[in-house]
Amino acid sequence: MSRKKDNYETSRWKKFKSWVDGETDPLDHGMEAHEAIPPREDIYDSAAHEKAVKEELSKIYGEDRRAVLRARGIRYFQRFYKVMSVVLCLGIIMVLLWTVASLPITGNASNPDNNEVAARYIEKGLQETGAVNIVTGMILDYRAFDTFGESCVLFIGSCCVLVLLRLDGDSKNESIRKMIAESDDRHFEPKNDIILQKCACVLVPIIMIFGVYIVLNGHLSPGGGFSGGAVLGSGLILYLNAFGYGKMGKMFTEKLYKRITLCALTFYCLAKSYSFFTGANHLESGIPLGTPGAILSSGLILPLNICVGLVVACTMYAFYTLFRKGGM
Amino acid sequence: MSFVQNFPFFSIILAMFSGIVSSVLSGKKARNLSLAMIVVTTALSAGTLAFCLKTGESYTYMMGHFPAPWGNEIRAGVLEGVTAVLFGVVMFLSVAGGMTHTAEDVEDSKLNLFYIMIDLMLSSLLALVYTNDLFTAYVFVEINTIAGCGLIMIRQKGRSMSAAIRYMIMSQLGSGLFLIGLSLLYDVTGHLLMSPAKESVELLVDSGSYRLPLLVIMAVVSVGLAIKSGLYPFHYWIPDTYGYATPTGSAVLSGLVSKGYIFLLIKIFYRVIGYENLVGAQMINVLYLFGVAGMVMGSVHAIQETDTRRMIAYSSVAQIGYIYMGIGLGTTAGMVAAVFHIFSHSATKALLFISAVGLYEVSGDRKDFVSLRGAAYRNPLAGIGFAIGALSMVGFPMLSGFISKLLFATSAFDSPSKMLPTLFVLAVSTTLNAIYFLRLVITLYSRRREGDKPLPPNPVKKSSRGLKFAIVCFIGLNLVLGMASQPIVQAITDGLAMFE
Amino acid sequence: MDVSLVEHLLLNIEETVSIVLFGIGFTILLLHRNLIKKIMGMNIMDTATYLFLASKGYITGRAVPIVVDGIQDVSAYINPVPSGLVLTGIVVSVSTTALMLALTIRLYERYHSLDLDEILILAKEEEQI
Numbered sequence: 017m018s019r020k021k022d023n024y025e026t027s028r029w030k031k032f033k034s035w036v037d038g039e040t041d042p043l044d045h046g047m048e049a050h051e052a053i054p055p056r057e058d059i060y061d062s063a064a065h066e067k068a069v070k071e072e073l074s075k076i077y078g079e080d081r082r083a084v085l086r087a088r089g090i091r092y093f094q095r096f097y098k099v100m101s102v103v104l105c106l107g108i109i110m111v112l113l114w115t116v117a118s119l120p121i122t123g124n125a126s127n128p129d130n131n132e133v134a135a136r137y138i139e140k141g142l143q144e145t146g147a148v149n150i151v152t153g154m155i156l157d158y159r160a161f162d163t164f165g166e167s168c169v170l171f172i173g174s175c176c177v178l179v180l181l182r183l184d185g186d187s188k189n190e191s192i193r194k195m196i197a198e199s200d201d202r203h204f205e206p207k208n209d210i211i212l213q214k215c216a217c218v219l220v221p222i223i224m225i226f227g228v229y230i231v232l233n234g235h236l237s238p239g240g241g242f243s244g245g246a247v248l249g250s251g252l253i254l255y256l257n258a259f260g261y262g263k264m265g266k267m268f269t270e271k272l273y274k275r276i277t278l279c280a281l282t283f284y285c286l287a288k289s290y291s292f293f294t295g296a297n298h299l300e301s302g303i304p305l306g307t308p309g310a311i312l313s314s315g316l317i318l319p320l321n322i323c324v325g326l327v328v329a330c331t332m333y334a335f336y337t338l339f340r341k342g343g344m
Numbered sequence: 345m346s347f348v349q350n351f352p353f354f355s356i357i358l359a360m361f362s363g364i365v366s367s368v369l370s371g372k373k374a375r376n377l378s379l380a381m382i383v384v385t386t387a388l389s390a391g392t393l394a395f396c397l398k399t400g401e402s403y404t405y406m407m408g409h410f411p412a413p414w415g416n417e418i419r420a421g422v423l424e425g426v427t428a429v430l431f432g433v434v435m436f437l438s439v440a441g442g443m444t445h446t447a448e449d450v451e452d453s454k455l456n457l458f459y460i461m462i463d464l465m466l467s468s469l470l471a472l473v474y475t476n477d478l479f480t481a482y483v484f485v486e487i488n489t490i491a492g493c494g495l496i497m498i499r500q501k502g503r504s505m506s507a508a509i510r511y512m513i514m515s516q517l518g519s520g521l522f523l524i525g526l527s528l529l530y531d532v533t534g535h536l537l538m539s540p541a542k543e544s545v546e547l548l549v550d551s552g553s554y555r556l557p558l559l560v561i562m563a564v565v566s567v568g569l570a571i572k573s574g575l576y577p578f579h580y581w582i583p584d585t586y587g588y589a590t591p592t593g594s595a596v597l598s599g600l601v602s603k604g605y606i607f608l609l610i611k612i613f614y615r616v617i618g619y620e621n622l623v624g625a626q627m628i629n630v631l632y633l634f635g636v637a638g639m640v641m642g643s644v645h646a647i648q649e650t651d652t653r654r655m656i657a658y659s660s661v662a663q664i665g666y667i668y669m670g671i672g673l674g675t676t677a678g679m680v681a682a683v684f685h686i687f688s689h690s691a692t693k694a695l696l697f698i699s700a701v702g703l704y705e706v707s708g709d710r711k712d713f714v715s716l717r718g719a720a721y722r723n724p725l726a727g728i729g730f731a732i733g734a735l736s737m738v739g740f741p742m743l744s745g746f747i748s749k750l751l752f753a754t755s756a757f758d759s760p761s762k763m764l765p766t767l768f769v770l771a772v773s774t775t776l777n778a779i780y781f782l783r784l785v786i787t788l789y790s791r792r793r794e795g796d797k798p799l800p801p802n803p804v805k806k807s808s809r810g811l812k813f814a815i816v817c818f819i820g821l822n823l824v825l826g827m828a829s830q831p832i833v834q835a836i837t838d839g840l841a842m843f844e
Numbered sequence: 845m846d847v848s849l850v851e852h853l854l855l856n857i858e859e860t861v862s863i864v865l866f867g868i869g870f871t872i873l874l875l876h877r878n879l880i881k882k883i884m885g886m887n888i889m890d891t892a893t894y895l896f897l898a899s900k901g902y903i904t905g906r907a908v909p910i911v912v913d914g915i916q917d918v919s920a921y922i923n924p925v926p927s928g929l930v931l932t933g934i935v936v937s938v939s940t941t942a943l944m945l946a947l948t949i950r951l952y953e954r955y956h957s958l959d960l961d962e963i964l965i966l967a968k969e970e971e972q973i
Contacts, residue, residue, distance in 0.1 A: 094961070101875045109867030112524070115560045116859045117852045119531055123904035125919070128544070129534040130903065133413050134923040138909060139916050141924075144410070150909035150921065155928040161407040161416035165471070165483035166932045168360055172464050172487060173939025175367070175457050176494045180946040184453045237910065242935055274368055281364045289357050295409035296353065297345055308911075335942050339949065479929060486936045490943060497947060502954055502967040509947045509960070513882060516940060517873055520889045523933065524866060527893060530926070531900050 146305035146314030147235035156240075156317045164288050167324060171281060174331045183342035209258070216258035223251035231325035235314040241321040245328025252333040270343070273330050280323040287316050348395040352420045352474045353405055355385040355428070359467030363460045371447070371455025378459040379439060382466060386432030389470075393425025397835070402842040404476055404539075413540045419476035423683070423839025426832065427473050427607055433821065434599050434690050435466055441698040441814025442592030449499050449590045458498050458590075465491040465596065469604045478526050478616065479536045481608055485522065489515040489572070492601050495593035496585055507584035514571055514581045521568030529561050529616070538615040549621055562617055562627045569609040570631075573602040575668055576638030579661045583649075586657035591701040594653070598660045599694035603686045606667055610683065613671075614843035623674045632672025632762065636769050638665025643776035652784060653704075653711050656696050659737065659780070662773060663689045669769070670752055673762055676840065677755030683836045684751055688736070688744035688825055695818035696733040702726025702807050702815065703788065713787050720788040723807060727788055729815040734781035736822050739774055744825035749774065751833070858899030865892035877959045879948045883941060890937040894930045901926030 120127040137154050147153035155163045227247035234240030256264045294301040306313030337343065362381040366374040396402060402421030409415070439462060450458050468487040475481045489512070497508035530536060532554045533544035548554050571578040586594045613622055622628055642661030649655040663685070670682025706722035707715045720727025736743035749770065756766035825832065853860045865888055872885025901923040909924040952958060955966045 098875060101871065105867055105871035105874065108870060109864060111560060111563075112863045112866065113853065113860060114849075115528065115557050116856050116863055117849045118554065118556050119528070119856060119859065121852070121855050122858055122899050123902055125903050125906075127534075127900075127903075128532055129530060129900060129925070130918075130923050131534040133534065134925055135918045136414055137924050138918050138921050142911050142916060148911045150911065150924045151927045151931070154924050155931060157408065158410050158415050159479070159928065161418075162477070162480050162483050162932055164360075165480065165487060166935045168363075168464060168467075169483065169486050169490065169936050169939050171364065171367075172460070172490050172494070173943055175460050176490060176497075176943045177946045179454050179457050179494060179498050179500075180943075180950050182454070184451070238908070240931075242931065278364065278368050282361075285357065285361050285364060291409070292353060292357075292407045293350065295415075296350065296406045301409070339946070479932070483932060483936065486940070490939060493943060493947075500950075502951075502970050505947060505951055505954070506960075506963050506967045509879065509944065509951065510964075512940070512944055512947065513873060513886075513960075516886050516889075516944075517870065520866070520870060520873075520886075520893065523890075523893050524896070527897050527900065527929075530897075530929075536925070 142308050145317065146308050147317050148309055148314075149235055149237060149240075152235050152240050152317060152321070153314070156320050157315075160288055160291070164284065167281065167284060167327060170327065170331055171277070174277075174334060177335060177338055181338040181342050212258045216254055220251050220255045220258075223247060223254065227251060227325075227329070231321055232311060232318070234321040235317045236309065236311070241324025242328050244321070245325040246332055248325065248329035249332025249336075252329065253336045256333075256336070268333070273334055276326050276330050280326045284320060284323045284327075287320065291316060346395070348391050349403060349405060349420070351388040351392045351395075352418055352424070352428070352470070353407070355388040356418075356467050356470045356474065358388075359385055359463050359470060363463035363467065366456050366460045366463060369456050371450075371452060371459070374456035374459040375439075375443065378462050379436065381463060382432055382436045382439065385466065385470065386429060386436065389425060389428035389432055392420050393422065393429055396420060396422045396425050400838075412537055413535060416480055417476040417537055418471075418474040418480075419538075420474055421839055421842040422835050423842065424473050426687075426835050426839065428470055430687050430690065431469050431473065431600055431604075432466070433817075434694050435462070435469075435596065437814040437817050437821075438592050438595035438599065438694050438698065440810045441818075442590060442595065442701065443810045444808040445591045445701060451500070454498065457494070461491045461494040461498070462592075462596070465495070465601070469600055472604045472608045475608075475611075476538050476615075477536055478529070478538065478541065478612070481612075482519070482523055482526055485572070485605070485608070486519060488601060488604060489519065492597055495596060496589045498593070499588065499590055501588065503584065504588040507581070507588050510581045511585045514578065518568045518571035518578075521564050521571070523568075525561050525564035525568060528557055528564070532557050532561075538611075541616050542618060545617060545621070549618070558617075558621070559625055559627070562622060562625060563630075565612060566609065566627060566631060569605045569612075570634070570668070573605040573609075574661060574664055575631075575634050576641055576661060576665055577634065579638070579642070579664075582661055583645075583654045583657040586660060586697075587651065587654040591697060594657075595694040595697040598657065598697065599690035602660070602664060603690050606664075606682075606686060610671065610679070611843070614840070619679075628672050628674045630672075631668050632674075635665045635668030635670075635672050636765065638662060639669060639769055639773040640665075640776070643773055643780065647776065647780045649780075650713065651711050652713065652716060653697075653700060655780060655784070656693070656700060659696075659777070660689075660693060662777065663693070663737075666748070666752065666773075669766065670755070673755055673759050673766065675755060675758040676837075677751070677758050679840060680833060680836050681748060681751035681755045683840070684829070684833060685748040687832070688748045691744060691818065691821045691825055692733050692736045695729055695815070695822060696737070698811065698818065699726045699729030699733060699815050702811055703730060705807060713784070716784075717787050717790055718792045721791075725812055725815055726807065729819055730788065731785050732819050732822060734785050736826070737781055738778045742823065742826050744822050744829070747826055747829040747833075858902075859896055862892045862895040862899065865889075865895070868892075877961055879944075879951070879958045879960055879963075882960070883944045883948065886944070887937065887941060890933065894933055897926040897930050897933070 137150055137158065141150045141153045142148065145153035145157040147157070227244050229244075230239035230247055231241055231244030234244065252268065291301055291303075293299075303315040305315050308314070312318065359381060362377050366377060369377065402419060402424075404412070404417050404419045407416040407418060446458060447455065464487055468484040468491065471484040472481060472488065475484065493508050493512050493515070496511060497505050526536075529541065532548065533541045535541040535544055545558065548558060574582045586598050589597060613619055639662050642658055642663075642665055646655045646658035646662065649658055667682045667685050667689070670678045670685060672678070702723050703716055703719040703726050704711060706726075707719050710716070720730070732743065736745035739746045739749040753767060753770060756763045756770075869885045869887070869889030869892055873882050873889060876882055876885060903922045906922045907920060909921040909927070948958065951963055955963050957963055957966065
């Protein structure tokens with residue numbers, strides 16, 4: 017950034033190179049959360065850095081030289097490991113490239129993957145699923161089991177993040193209570209950033225309406241539950257950043273999050289179970305498909321999209337709050 | 345269509361649904377729901393198995409209104425039924441046995457999340473067993489991975505979290521390779537369902553086109569799933585992962601998760617690639633070599649280990665090696681032996697982890713050899729359980745390990761080129777197994793000596809009823825597998841024949 | 845032989861690029877000690893797979909698979925299957941990324957390091973104390 021000297025040491029190339037090598041972090045100056053750890057490459061090269069790292073270790077875990085010694089021993093193993101890994105990865109790339117060279121050519125209509133499966137989705141998709149958007153029809157009707165699994169991946173992902181990052185206020189553990197106090201940034205709120213708040217006033221409604229539009233039109237145009245839900249989630253996050261937890265807490269609490277997720281996933285699970293059960297037993301499902309192209313059409317796809325949209329919006333917002341301060 | 349045929353679908357959905365509902369329940373209720381769900385799904389799997397045995401054939405089940413090449417499908421046969429029942433039983437006993445420890449290790453407010461992981465883990469295992477669609481398999485492999493990671497890191501200790509991130513990294517490497525393999529397969533065949541994909545693969549093999557891509561697909565899918573199941577050169581995450589999870593977590597991860605991936609791999613070999621093509625492509629020999637290396641090296645590592653729980657974990661590396669060696673023999677007999685060893689190992693390893701917990705309880709939660717000296721007198725039932733598990737691993741007659749070793753040895757005679765190395769490695773590995781397991785058993789049954797490190801005050805804790813119940817049932821399961829092996833082996837043979 | 849191989853790779857340029865990206869991501873995930881960069885590598889690897897799938901579904905000169913004006917002819921639209929697979933894959937990768945980042949945050953809070961090897965050593969030391 018500074019251009020005081022025009023030599024290699026301060027040149028952008030050097031900075032870029034050292035960043036690529038993982039030696040420096042251009043964002044270091046901005047983040048004061050913890051003391052910077054000396055970068056690892058230097059640790060072993062100079063005695064000063066070795067001392068620094070030893071202090072670092074002893075600061076946390078008392079005087080123990082063995083850690084440093086063992087770290088030094090691991091270095092040699094790691095060089096070998098590094099070389100081996102590069103060789104392995106280059107090998108993988110070469111083999112796969114060789115494979116690609118004998119794969120069918122892209123964009124060719126006679127490729128093996130453009131077979132009767134894709135043909136039926138295109139030719140009969142509209143009549144069989146009622147969805148104008150063939151991809152939506154495919155993932156929510158023909159291959160709905162995959163998509164149900166995918167929602168469960170999102171659900172279990174958010175559960176794991178909850179396990180890791182949720183801090184419980186009434187916890188008996190002293191250190192956890194300290195962590196809550198540290199990560200709680202509520203006293204700095206509301207920030208009253210007038211520019212941000214005014215922009216948010218204009219943008220949040222637009223974002224929310226756009227998100228709802230994407231969710232509701234998933235079967236008619238590009239979009240659907242996941243993309244619309246992500247847009248809705250980003251709207252919630254923007255609102256939170258502009259107006260703070262105080263205002264957000266009035267309308268969106270952890271209880272509400274849990275209820276929405278539970279209801280949406282339960283409905284999804286029951287609706288799809290019904291459809292799988294009737295399908296496999298060759299029963300009529302009795303769900304009207306409606307007129308293709310109308311907003312109330314295509315059977316279960318619209319309600320499923322709404323469910324998925326709600327779950328995704330809540331999950332995105334929950335990820336944000338959990339990463340920021342460990343709770344809603 | 346008979347109503348029983350819905351059971352596989354019911355069991356998968358039921359497990360998922362109880363996971364979803366558990367998110368609003370308290371920890372205790374979630375636990376009870378989870379246990380009840382496991383019992384019901386196991387009963388459903390048993391029903392499926394009985395149906396398949398009665399009709400003597402497998403069937404496919406449409407997930408939706410559209411038939412095979414268009415909609416998702418699951419498939420149930422004898423082998424799937426047996427595997428699902430066994431997975432259910434092992435899961436139930438592991439959860440019941442580790443219940444009290446789970447409650448201690450996990451924060452109260454997060455206990456229900458632990459049981460969500462268990463529920464979704466079971467549903468993904470069942471889906472991996474029953475699936476007839478490659479992309480469904482990928483999605484459920486991911487659920488399995490994330491749930492496994494959750495089971496490790498829910499303990500919130502430094503070591504379990506570093507183990508969890510290691511596990512996640514290795515699993516992601518595996519999933520990435522698996523996914524690229526699927527994409528390549530989709531590109532050359534145009535199908536994601538197993539049966540139509542196999543037809544296309546056969547056409548391709550007959551016409552001799554796309555030979556290289558097919559070879560790469562086999563390699564990439566096998567390596568991806570081998571990384572995830574912890575085959576020897578990719579085993580580095582295993583000791584930490586199994587060593588520092590909660591007891592239930594260790595038992596489930598070692599007994600079931602890795603087995604689920606191996607079962608999927610066998611299914612892909614038979615139902616997509618075709619076993620003859622695999623044998624013809626020499627891929628099998630690579631798996632054989634890795635398996636043999638794992639059998640020896642896993643045991644060697646286990647001998648060097650002083651932490652008993654990590655020692656049991658390293659022994660898993662060796663046992664996974666056995667399974668891959670069986671797959672690599674390239675004969676049906678070898679495959680039967682491998683599948684039987686999947687069952688035998690999941691029953692035995694879970695028994696070892698659970699009864700080891702009973703021994704740690706009475707030794708002040710220490711896991712080294714000196715502290716465990718005489719532990720079998722302090723907790724006789726856990727001592728007996730551990731001894732039986734160890735003897736089964738070594739291959740003592742009447743126990744399940746003996747049958748699988750016998751099957752491996754007899755199947756070796758079918759493939760002349762691999763007979764001598766197989767028998768030799770079996771002998772070496774059994775000896776090594778005996779060294780480290782019997783050393784521990786002898787330690788358990790020897791009296792404490794003068795000058796031993798004193799145990800922490802008040803070391804003797806009473807084992808919970810769940811733990812005792814689990815140990816007794818696991819011992820029973822081992823004896824059943826060991827003494828009534830004939831019908832099970834027959835079922836495996838029939839089931840493998842149905843895969844074709 | 846060699847010329848035709850390169851030519852074929854150029855014809856399949858999307859796949860070629862995605863395979864190279866896959867290799868790069870794989871390398872970073874396996875090799876780099878910094879956890880954040882490992883996560884980046886994982887994302888590169890996943891995205892490369894999606895690029896591969898998306899390019900496999902493409903057919904020159906055809907439209908996205910959304911029925912327009914009631915035309916339901918195969919020759920009008922591209923293959924919808926890979927697009928659906930990519931959609932599913934993206935959600936999976938979002939969940940795993942969130943999980944890995946959360947783990948990284950917890951490990952950094954505990955050990956003040958992002959270096960995986962250092963974390964493993966520190967964790968071992970912590971156990972022995």
